[in-house]
Amino acid sequence: KAGVTQTPRYLIKTRGQQVTLSCSPISGHRSVSWYQQTPGQGLQFLFEYFSETQRNKGNFPGRFSGRQFSNSRSEMNVSTLELGDSALYLCASSPDGLAGNNEQFFGPGTRLTVL
Amino acid sequence: EDKVVQSPLSLVVHEGDTVTLNCSYEVTNFRSLLWYKQEKKAPTFLFMLTSSGIEKKSGRLSSILDKKELFSILNITATQTGDSAVYLCAGSPQGAQKLVFGQGTRLTINP
Numbered sequence: 001k002a003g004v005t006q007t008p009r010y011l012i013k014t015r016g017q018q019v020t021l022s023c024s025p026i027s028g029h030r031s032v033s034w035y036q037q038t039p040g041q042g043l044q045f046l047f048e049y050f051s052e053t054q055r056n057k058g059n060f061p062g063r064f065s066g067r068q069f070s071n072s073r074s075e076m077n078v079s080t081l082e083l084g085d086s087a088l089y090l091c092a093s094s095p096d097g098l099a100g101n102n103e104q105f106f107g108p109g110t111r112l113t114v115l
Numbered sequence: 116e117d118k119v120v121q122s123p124l125s126l127v128v129h130e131g132d133t134v135t136l137n138c139s140y141e142v143t144n145f146r147s148l149l150w151y152k153q154e155k156k157a158p159t160f161l162f163m164l165t166s167s168g169i170e171k172k173s174g175r176l177s178s179i180l181d182k183k184e185l186f187s188i189l190n191i192t193a194t195q196t197g198d199s200a201v202y203l204c205a206g207s208p209q210g211a212q213k214l215v216f217g218q219g220t221r222l223t224i225n226p
Binding site: 108 | 146147151157158159163207211213214216217219
């Protein structure tokens with residue numbers, strides 16, 4: 001099976017802009033979670049989507065949003081970018097986190113740099 | 116607030132040594148504890164532990180969970196330079212597909 005894929009791999013934006021990141025989960029996986037990784041804060045949970053619905057949300061401002069499509073692909077959007085949003089954004093997929101096991105498999109990440 | 120703490124934060128050993136990485140957790144309605152290895156980019160899954168006292172093994176790596184004392188350890192025997200990485204521990208609560216990560220342990224294996 002192909003792994004989790006994320007596009008783009010690298011992105012450079014300026015403050016105030018917005019950005020959309022994309023994630024395609026492992027085939028058959030229905031849960032997609034997003035995480036932000038920074039040197040200072042480590043890996044932090046953003047949100048999780050299942051069956052096109054946001055099921056869980058972390059402690060991030062409303063500028064961070066996401067959605068999931070019927071084929072389980074997910075996008076996350078960050079509006080009004082700030083310098084502190086520079087990070088590695090990781091997407092993880094799981095078959096169904098609540099009903100069964102919740103092993104999450106991570107994609108390669110999108111490195112976002114905000115100038 | 117849920118919290119996962121790993122120790123040590125950094126460890127340097129020689130090839131062939133055995134290392135033990137520690138992870139303590141405070142996760143509301145705890146369900147499972149996961150270990151990942153992160154080299155360049157994506158964390159790669161190592162183990163998921165849900166029951167106390169049952170060791171999971173994969174080659175030279177093994178891990179065990181103590182739900183009474185709220186900790187887990189990851190052991191790596193006969194270390195190799197390819198084991199150099201950041202090892203991440205994460206707790207997962209019941210009813211929520213989210214992982215609470217520790218800060219990671221940066222392991223360096225010198226030849």
